[in-house]
Amino acid sequence: MSVIFAVTEQRDGTLRKVSLEVVTAARRLADQLGAEVHAVVFGSGPVSGVDQLGAHGADRVLAATHPDFGLYSPDGFAATVAAAGKGAAAIVFAATATGRDLAPRVAARLGVGLSTDVTELGTEGGKVVVTRPVYAGKVLQRVRLDATPSLLSVRPNIFQPIAAAKAGAAGALTVPAFTARVKVTGIKAAATAALDVTEAPVVVSGGRGLKAPEHFALLEALAAAFGNAAVGASRAVVDAGWREHGAQVGQTGKTVSPNLYVAVGISGAIQHLAGMRTARTIVAINRDKDAPIFKVADYGIVGDLFEVVPRLTAEVKRLRAE
Amino acid sequence: MRIAVCLKRVPDTTAKIAIGADGTSADEAGIKFVPNPYDEYAIEEALTLRQAAGDGETVVVSLGGDAAQETIRAALAMGIDRGVLLQAAGSADGLEVARALAAELKGGGFDLILFGKMAVDDYNHQVGVMVAELLELPCITAVSHLTIADGAVAAEREIEGGIELSGCALPAVLTCDKGLNSPRLPSLKGIMAAKKKPLDVKPVSLGAGTVTVLGLSYPAERKPGRIIGEGADAVPELVRLLREEAKVL
Numbered sequence: 001m002s003v004i005f006a007v008t009e010q011r012d013g014t015l016r017k018v019s020l021e022v023v024t025a026a027r028r029l030a031d032q033l034g035a036e037v038h039a040v041v042f043g044s045g046p047v048s049g050v051d052q053l054g055a056h057g058a059d060r061v062l063a064a065t066h067p068d069f070g071l072y073s074p075d076g077f078a079a080t081v082a083a084a085g086k087g088a089a090a091i092v093f094a095a096t097a098t099g100r101d102l103a104p105r106v107a108a109r110l111g112v113g114l115s116t117d118v119t120e121l122g123t124e125g126g127k128v129v130v131t132r133p134v135y136a137g138k139v140l141q142r143v144r145l146d147a148t149p150s151l152l153s154v155r156p157n158i159f160q161p162i163a164a165a166k167a168g169a170a171g172a173l174t175v176p177a178f179t180a181r182v183k184v185t186g187i188k189a190a191a192t193a194a195l196d197v198t199e200a201p202v203v204v205s206g207g208r209g210l211k212a213p214e215h216f217a218l219l220e221a222l223a224a225a226f227g228n229a230a231v232g233a234s235r236a237v238v239d240a241g242w243r244e245h246g247a248q249v250g251q252t253g254k255t256v257s258p259n260l261y262v263a264v265g266i267s268g269a270i271q272h273l274a275g276m277r278t279a280r281t282i283v284a285i286n287r288d289k290d291a292p293i294f295k296v297a298d299y300g301i302v303g304d305l306f307e308v309v310p311r312l313t314a315e316v317k318r319l320r321a322e
Numbered sequence: 323m324r325i326a327v328c329l330k331r332v333p334d335t336t337a338k339i340a341i342g343a344d345g346t347s348a349d350e351a352g353i354k355f356v357p358n359p360y361d362e363y364a365i366e367e368a369l370t371l372r373q374a375a376g377d378g379e380t381v382v383v384s385l386g387g388d389a390a391q392e393t394i395r396a397a398l399a400m401g402i403d404r405g406v407l408l409q410a411a412g413s414a415d416g417l418e419v420a421r422a423l424a425a426e427l428k429g430g431g432f433d434l435i436l437f438g439k440m441a442v443d444d445y446n447h448q449v450g451v452m453v454a455e456l457l458e459l460p461c462i463t464a465v466s467h468l469t470i471a472d473g474a475v476a477a478e479r480e481i482e483g484g485i486e487l488s489g490c491a492l493p494a495v496l497t498c499d500k501g502l503n504s505p506r507l508p509s510l511k512g513i514m515a516a517k518k519k520p521l522d523v524k525p526v527s528l529g530a531g532t533v534t535v536l537g538l539s540y541p542a543e544r545k546p547g548r549i550i551g552e553g554a555d556a557v558p559e560l561v562r563l564l565r566e567e568a569k570v571l
Contacts, residue, residue: 016482072486074461095447097481101463104416104448108455113415113533116447129536134444138339139348140539141444143414147532181460181490188478188485196482202570238500245466245501246480251335251442252359252500260570271335277544281568283560284547294547298568299560303553311554315561319571 002035002089005149006058007081009098010041011187013070015049018094018199020056020161025121025154026092027057027164032123035089037166038062040173042077044070054168056161062173069175071184072098078105079178085149086110090128093153096198103153112147117155117255119278128152136251136274156199157257158278195230197249203258203279205232205249207272209265209286209305213242218309219264225316232256234266250275265305268293285309323375325368325434326427327402328450329384330358331393332443346535348443357393360438362400362505363498368436369401370503371470378433379403383426385410385419391521398516399508405521414444415531420452422526428457432493439464439497450497460490466501 006026008019019039026037039058041047044067053061064080066073081102085091091106093099095117107114119140120131128150134141145152197203204223206216216231223229233243235250249256251271261279266272268284268291276282277296284297285308294300301308333339334354342349357365368380382397384390385408394405408422427435435457437450447463454461460475466485467478476489480499508516550559565571 011483078455097464097479097486100447101451104451105455105461107417107448108420108452111417113417113531114446114448115533117445132445133541134538135333135339135348136335136442136445137541139341140541142536142539144534144536145532146534182462182488183490184486184488186487187481188487189483199482245499248500260564260568269336270338277541281564281570282544283564289549294549296544297547297549298545299563300547300549301551301553301556301560302549303556307554308557311557312560315557316571319561319565 002033003038004030004033004035005081005085005088005091006037006039007091007093007099007102008039008041008053009094009096010043010047013043013045013047015041015047015052018096018156020052021156021159022092022094022154023053023056023058024162025159029090029092029121029123029128033089033126036060040064040081040084042069044068051168054166055163057164057166058168059166060169060171062171064173064175066175068180071187073180073184074101074105074182075178075180076175077102078109079176080173081106082109083176084173088149090150090152095153095155099153103151107151110149112149112151113145114151115143115145116153118152119155119158121152133255136271137255137277138274155255155257195228197230197232197247197256198254200228200230201258202226202229202260203232203249203256204229204262204264205234205266206237206264207234207266208236210237216243218306222262222309222313222316225313225320227320234272263293263297264309266293267291268296323372323378323434324430324432325372325378325436326381326383326430326432327361327364327368327397327436328423329361329365329382329393329397330441331355331384331386331390332358332441335359335442341538341540345537347538355389355393357396358438358441360440360442360498360500363500363502364436364438365397365400365402366503366505367468367498371434381406383408383423385422385526386412394521395516396508398519398521399512400506401512404519407521407523409523409525410528413528413531414535415533416446416448417452418528418531420449420456422528423449424453424456427453434493435459435495437495437497439499450495454495457495459493459495461495462488462490463497464499465496466499468496468502
């Protein structure tokens with residue numbers, strides 16, 4: 001039976017949520033192609049949470065264990081996946097910082113094309129066909145992958161994990177000898193356990209309407225009230241140095257697809273809308289009723305954010321305390 | 323220090339994109355094209371490193387149609403020494419583009435080959451890494467902080483919820499992220515000088531590749547926006563809608 005590899009990710013010995021999304025996407029292809037899903041787990045030792053992989057559609061869970069694999073090892077991971085994946089039908093990665101680095105390495109080593117940041121997938125005539133946003137989502141591109149294996153990466157937060165009980169039989173994957181041309185030496189934590197805007201279920205973003213960088217405290221408080229929220233920012237305030245560039249949502253920043261996107265004091269320039277239009281629900285708070293953001297907001301409030309946001313924070317807090 | 327920068331001509335990020343008559347590519351009519359914004363970080367880094375080294379050369383290489391000459395001139399105006407246009411129509415398969423770039427860069431004696439972390443048109447995030455693999459060079463992607471000393475690279479790159487620290491030896495390939503630097507604007511003197519700088523045009527042919535674009539479409543329109551009220555008094559209604567209608571609370 002042909003095999004589809006799902007390349008998972010862990011951090012500090014715990015499986016990352018995006019891994020279940022990768023397995024869910026791989027399962028969908030496998031069901032259409034009559035293939036098995038083999039989930040690949042890198043680590044320097046046992047990784048917790050791998051039992052979830054079988055529950056979400058992995059027929060086998062293959063541990064690739066090496067002293068260097070507690071952190072990302074670009075050359076080690078690439079050598080391992082390329083060796084294992086040579087005869088596979090497809091290899092599915094996450095379009096994360098790691099997956100975006102790893103997938104092209106494997107593609108180059110196997111001499112096949114790669115489709116990145118996929119948001120829909122299926123098969124036609126036995127070939128993998130995917131849809132991916134281009135021009136920051138202003139247009140969608142449908143692409144057929146003609147090579148075997150077909151390589152693709154899925155955008156985080158799009159393929160919600162779907163339960164599909166499979167054996168998840170544990171096994172080991174051979175790690176071939178490799179030369180570590182790049183050595184990852186560590187991870188410097190951002191703010192305590194900060195969620196990334198690309199992965200958070202709720203994103204609260206601020207723009208120039210906040211008037212000063214210290215007023216982002218209002219959004220931090222709202223994000224804390226939601227409990228599962230990341231704080232994003234418009235290009236204008238990132239360029240002004242108010243927020244880290246990693247928080248920027250838009251065409252020259254990140255594309256996000258949270259369940260809820262709250263745009264505060266953001267007018268909604270085309271570059272910004274491109275980065276958040278796939279959010280399931282959009283809330284806008286802005287004093288200018290003609291701001292373009294209101295054209296895409298499911299729920300808009302016209303008003304002074306300095307009054308609206310604290311009230312919203314209080315209401316969300318109250319509700320979550322119930 | 324010899325540094326190559328790979329540069330792509332892309333539509334300005336403020337441009338509205340219309341699907342062309344062929345149904346598989348964007349209509350270029352009326353669109354303003356610019357150097358890919360992430361590639362500008364690569365150009366700036368090359369100029370800074372070359373200046374700090376005291377000697378060497380900076381080269382910009384672009385793969386594209388004739389119009390990309392204008393994009394290369396923009397890099398020369400910023401201060402890059404010379405340009406190479408690999409004249410080809412481009413490909414949806416990043417590996418084919420990488421093969422053409424790698425063939426040009428191979429044997430060039432570059433200490434560093436810099437890319438933007440991605441192009442804002444196709445969002446492929448792949449050509450820089452593939453070039454490194456084809457040339458068997460170390461590669462660090464999405465670099466937002468960089469130190470080079472004694473032939474070694476120390477880099478920081480943003481990962482979800484943190485900053486990953488990594489290192490490699492020169493020669494190396496790096497792809498550049500926002501935050502690395504602030505790209506300079508070309509000076510008038512630079513623009514004048516750019517007109518006289520060498521720009522080689524070399525026709526190349528790309529392989530057919532294994533990625534076939536079947537078609538482009540517009541994303542589904544969101545349902546029209548709705549303003550539910552004014553001021554803080556509208557908050558209870560918003561919370562009710564988020565809870566009962568959108569079911570996100």
